[in-house]
Amino acid sequence: MSEDIFSLLSINSDLLRDYSLQAILVDDHQTEKVINGNIRRLKQIEIAMFSDKQIQVSPQSIEEVIRKVKRSSSMYNQNTEWTTHELRIVSYYLMKLQNDSKAFTYALCLLKKHWRNLFFNGLVFYVMNTWNNIPKNEREEVCELITCQLNKYQDKNRRYLLLKNHANFFDENGPLRMATLIAHKNDDIYNAPMLMGYKSSTFSQSYYSDVIINYFQMKQTDNLSAIEDVLSKHTLSRTKKLVYANLVYQADKSSTEMYQNNISQSAARILGDISLSSTWAPFNDATPRGRSKTAVC
Structure with a gap:
């Protein structure tokens, strides 16, 4: 009789008879899917964590x-x-x-x-x-x-x-682009690294040398204490010499003796004795343009 019922309802009696076994298979399959999914997720986390830390190897x-x-x-x-x-x-x-x-x-x-x-x-x-x-x-x-x-x-x-x-x-003009953006936003030069998602502590990197030089050229600031503060945090010789080469050039065009004296005193604090030719000696890897700028000082 039961067979007739299964036939009438188009139910495979073998499936019902082995239902518990089928359930076990489903459970195994689902568990496997969960485990594999978790493995993939762990790998993603590992990669994410790896990408956020500077590499540390012997x-x-x-x-x-x-x-x-x-x-x-x-x-x-x-x-x-x-x-x-x-x-x-x-x-x-x-x-x-x-x-x-x-x-x-x-x-x-x-x-x-x-x-x-x-x-x-x-x-x-x-x-x-x-x-x-x-x-x-x-x-x-x-x-x-x-x-x-x-x-x-x-x-x-x-x-x-x-x-x-x-x-x-x-690109080649990248530092100039960054300096222009910061100057246009009237933002703090120290925030330059944050534009690319990095901490301000990376401000000392070589890339920011041209950012700083171009920024102060655009701003043409007479706030020498602000310039000195920047150069105390970004200490590359290249940056210091080119910043002050530009300031000396500006002072040379200025008829204000006080401004010229202030720049002279500021340069001495940052560069040392500015009367010595060695103070203005070309920095390492100076370009011909960089050499000519420091040579006139």
Whole structure:
């Protein structure tokens, strides 16, 4: 009789008979889905946490990775296996490949081929710290990679979105663009790093040298104490000399003796004895234009 009922209701009696077993299978499948989902989520968290902290590795590990890059680049070995951790080290320590153009280009190709968004931090760190003391073509290659990947970025990391919004800060006139924006907003120059999602403590990086120089040229401020305060926090010789070279030029055009004396005294406080030619000696990696500016002082 029961068979007739199952037939009338078009129910497979075998399914009902093995229902408890089917339930176990469903439970196993759902558990597996939850576990796999959690694993993926944990990996995402790991990547997010990794991208928000400056890399911390032993000098030995860094040197091992750099040697591996040089060794592989000499044979241009495309089959070498690389971990994300190794490539992240590469992104932070491109400076160690600066004198080896073949290895440098190979490293950039590796990062592009195996791109992960967490490489942004390393490449930006490298560029911001070396803006004025690496070969222009190498800087342009790195900035091109950063800009290209920022244009593709579609996720929600706040810092990366800020970088994407200001991707043109990584072109040749990037520091001038930043200085112009800050001056136009009448914002504090110390807030410059925050435009790209970084703390004000990074204000001492090489990139901000041209930001500061251009900013004070635009503002043409006579608040020398404010200038001195900025240069006490951003202490690169290049920045100090070019800022005061511009101020001396302004003072030379001015007929106000008090203003000229104030600039002279301020320059002495920051640069030392300004009557010595060594005080105005070209800074390391000075361009011909930079040399000519300091030479007239």
